[in-house]
Amino acid sequence: xxxxxxxxxxxxxxxxxxxxxxxxxxxxxxxxxxxxxxxxxxxxxxxxxxxxxxxxxxxxxxxxxxxxxxxxxxxxxxxxxxxxxxxxxxxxxxxxxxxxxxxxxxxxxxxxxxxxxxxxxxxxxxxxxxxxxxxxxxxxxxxxxxxxxxxxxxxxxxxxxxxxxxxxxxxxxxxxxxxxxxxxxxxxxxxxxx
Numbered sequence: 001x002x003x004x005x006x007x008x009x010x011x012x013x014x015x016x017x018x019x020x021x022x023x024x025x026x027x028x029x030x031x032x033x034x035x036x037x038x039x040x041x042x043x044x045x046x047x048x049x050x051x052x053x054x055x056x057x058x059x060x061x062x063x064x065x066x067x068x069x070x071x072x073x074x075x076x077x078x079x080x081x082x083x084x085x086x087x088x089x090x091x092x093x094x095x096x097x098x099x100x101x102x103x104x105x106x107x108x109x110x111x112x113x114x115x116x117x118x119x120x121x122x123x124x125x126x127x128x129x130x131x132x133x134x135x136x137x138x139x140x141x142x143x144x145x146x147x148x149x150x151x152x153x154x155x156x157x158x159x160x161x162x163x164x165x166x167x168x169x170x171x172x173x174x175x176x177x178x179x180x181x182x183x184x185x186x187x188x189x190x191x192x193x194x
Contacts, residue, residue, distance in 0.1 A: 027104040027137045034107025039167025041187045051131065051189050052077050055096075058129060058187050059083050062094070068124075070097040070115055074131055089119060094127035100160075101144035102137045102190075108164050109188070110144045112157035121161055121184070128163065128184040133193040 036042055043054040055077050059067070066084045069075055074096065078085055086093055101110045109130055111121070138144045141162070148157060165183040 027139060028134060031102050031104040031107060031137055034105070035102075035166070035188065036107075038107050038165055040107065041166070043187065043189050045189060045191050048077075048191065051191055052080070054189055055129065056081050062127065064094050064127075066090075066093045067129075068093040068095045070095060070117070074098060077131065089123070091123060091125055093125055094129065095125050096129045096131070098131050099136065100148050100157075102132055102188075103139075103141055103144055103162070104137055105140045106164075108141070108162040109186070110141070110148075110160070110162045112148055112161075113159040114152075114157045116159055116161070118159060120159075121163060126183070126185050128186045129189065130186065131189045131191070133191045135193050 032042055043058075045051050045054060059081060064083060066086050067078065068086045068088075068090060069078070072087075075085065078096070097111075097115045099109045099115060100112050102108075103110055109132070116124075138147055145160070148160065163184050163186060166186040167183070
């Protein structure tokens, strides 16, 4: 190969430099890339009205008649839908909630007791719909934990966990997650707020 490059006067050093260049993605591009690669379903919205429309489409697509609402403050997104809102834990009912942060470097979604209360992710349905905003994007888990600490100065939340896999039948080989399956069929409704 080098012989052909010398014959055509192609500098070898430049070619190696081009191969070594890394692509630096913005936080949102990095998150979306990693999230989709893990099997997540991503719906980008510019207005709250689009959140409502996309939520209705997800409910219709999956033929869901009930939704477990973990946070009453987002109940307005369900107005006008033909779905019954539940507030009592049921492990088979799809879940609608918010999150603490979206982790760009690995595509994870970080939760705490602010969303999950005392429930474990493994106790909840495999079907999840998460509402988040672009201002919740952080570079890595460390920044996410710092953000939780900063936003909750008076009372730090507990039960901090993350959904790491979004496709069905995915295995998490991380020994720290042994016995705590956090694979979810996940839809993310992301609102542009910056």
